[in-house]
Amino acid sequence: xxxxxxxxxxxxxxxxxxxxxxxxxxxxxxxxxxxxxxxxxxxxxxxxxxxxxxxxxxxxxxxxxxxxxxxxxxxxxxxxxxxxxxxxxxxxxxxxxxxxxxxxxxxxxxxxxxxxxxxxxxxxxxxxxxxxxxxxxxxxxxxxxxxxxxxxxxxxxxxxxxxxxxxxxxxxxxxxxxxxxxxxxxxxxxxxxxxxxxxxxxxxxxxxxxxxxxxxxxxxxxxxxxxxxxxxxxxxxxxxxxxxxxxxxxxxxxxxxxxxxxxxxxxxxxxxxxxxx
Numbered sequence: 001x002x003x004x005x006x007x008x009x010x011x012x013x014x015x016x017x018x019x020x021x022x023x024x025x026x027x028x029x030x031x032x033x034x035x036x037x038x039x040x041x042x043x044x045x046x047x048x049x050x051x052x053x054x055x056x057x058x059x060x061x062x063x064x065x066x067x068x069x070x071x072x073x074x075x076x077x078x079x080x081x082x083x084x085x086x087x088x089x090x091x092x093x094x095x096x097x098x099x100x101x102x103x104x105x106x107x108x109x110x111x112x113x114x115x116x117x118x119x120x121x122x123x124x125x126x127x128x129x130x131x132x133x134x135x136x137x138x139x140x141x142x143x144x145x146x147x148x149x150x151x152x153x154x155x156x157x158x159x160x161x162x163x164x165x166x167x168x169x170x171x172x173x174x175x176x177x178x179x180x181x182x183x184x185x186x187x188x189x190x191x192x193x194x195x196x197x198x199x200x201x202x203x204x205x206x207x208x209x210x211x212x213x214x215x216x217x218x219x220x221x222x223x224x225x226x227x228x229x230x231x232x233x234x235x236x237x238x239x240x241x242x243x244x245x246x247x248x249x250x251x252x253x254x255x256x257x258x259x260x261x262x263x264x265x266x267x268x269x270x271x272x273x274x275x276x277x
Contacts, residue, residue, distance in 0.1 A: 004217055005173060005186050013214045017193040020163055021227075030229075031191050034167035036149040037064045038223050039085040041077055042124065051084055053122045058171040058187045059083070062127075062141060063223035063234055064150035070263050073221035074236045074252070075132045075139040084124040085143055086170070131262045136206045136252050137236040140262055151223065151231035154256040156207050158196055163227045164211050164251070166219065166235060167191045187218030197248055205255035209233055215249035224251045 021027050042056040060077030062085065064070075077083070101108035125143045132139040158164065173186035194213025201207050211224070215238050222235045233253030241247045 005184075005188055005190070007182055007184075009214065009216050010190075013190060013192045016214050017191055020193045020195070021165075027191065030165055030227075031167045033229050034165065034223060034225060035169045035189075037151055038062065038168045039064070039071070039143075040168065040170040041073065041127075041221065042084045042086060043080070043082070049082075051082075051124050056084075056086070056124070056172070058218065060218065060220040061168050061222035061234075063221070063231065064147055065140075065231075065259060066150055066263060067146060067148065068267075069143045069145045069147070070130065070266075071127075071141050071143070072234055072254075072259065073139050073141060074234055075134055075137045076236075077221040078127065078129060078139055078141055079132070079134075081129075083127050083141075085127065085145075087123040087125060087145065089123075130266045133206065136208070136254075138206065138234075138252050138254060140259065140266075142266065151225075153230045154253070154259070155226060155230040155232045156205060156253045156255050157199055157201065158209070158226055158230075158232050160196065160199075162196045163193060164196055164209075164213060164224050164232065165191075165193050165227065166213065166215075166222050166224045168219070168222050171218065190216075190219060190222075192219070194249075205258060207233075207253050209251040209253065210239075210248045211251060213249055214246065 017027060039062050040058050041060045041062055042051060043059050044051040045055040045057040048055055060074060062071035062073040065072050098108050125145055127141045127143045130140045130142050169189045171188040173184040173188035175184045192213045192215060194211040197210040197212055199207055199209050215235055219235050223231060224233050224235060225231050233251040235249055236252045237250040239247045
């Protein structure tokens with residue numbers, strides 16, 4: 001049930017979020033804050049070398065940690081190159097249509113012919129691995145882009161029992177023949193909330209957090225933050241008990257100082273070589 005997105009896990013995530021954060025306006029505000037700082041990672045589908053809007057496969061998330069394209073993610077998301085993020089420019093006419101449809105029925109589905117009337121543009125930027133730690137499933141990656149929203153404050157050891165949140169827009173879902181939109185599967189957007197269960201503190205500052213947040217595959221590399229928006233790591237693993245029931249998810253984090261040092265050294269190396277990221 002937890003291996004990929006489905007109706008059951010969406011309902012579990014929704015119920016847990018509503019229980020822990022009852023105020024719908026607060027939930028919407030948190031989604032907006034986190035979604036502006038995360039991108040979906042894509043790989044070409046079925047072993048193809050080139051990526052396009054018709055053959056992209058969403059494999060995880062990356063959390064922005066700088067204004068010049070550095071991200072923190074789970075190493076297993078990017079360990080098999082190439083990997084990309086999608087830069088999307090939406091036709092204003094399409095935006096208007098989507099907003100109207102969401103207000104009316106909550107979603108919009110268009111066939112390929114209907115989509116062709118809009119000038120929606122997709123660009124895929126290939127990333128490179130700057131640094132990685134397979135043991136702790138962490139990696140810093142770089143894409144050639146600038147952005148205004150990124151995580152600036154890192155809390156590597158939240159308070160015991162703290163509420164933790166994770167959110168991401170984008171991805172890809174689909175429905176099987178004869179099924180409704182509510183029965184869609186895949187790896188689409190999500191909003192999840194949970195409580196901190198424990199912290200495994202490490203001398204190197206790469207702490208390991210466990211939370212009861214309902215998670216699934218495809219959320220790997222997604223940012224986890226405290227209720228006040230402070231970044232405290234990325235999702236790396238989902239745990240099950242001996243009966244196969246969901247137990248917890250692991251969040252890995254590194255210190256702000258270490259992240260800044262790695263990014264600074266990479267910038268200096270790039271400037272010295274005269275290369276482009």
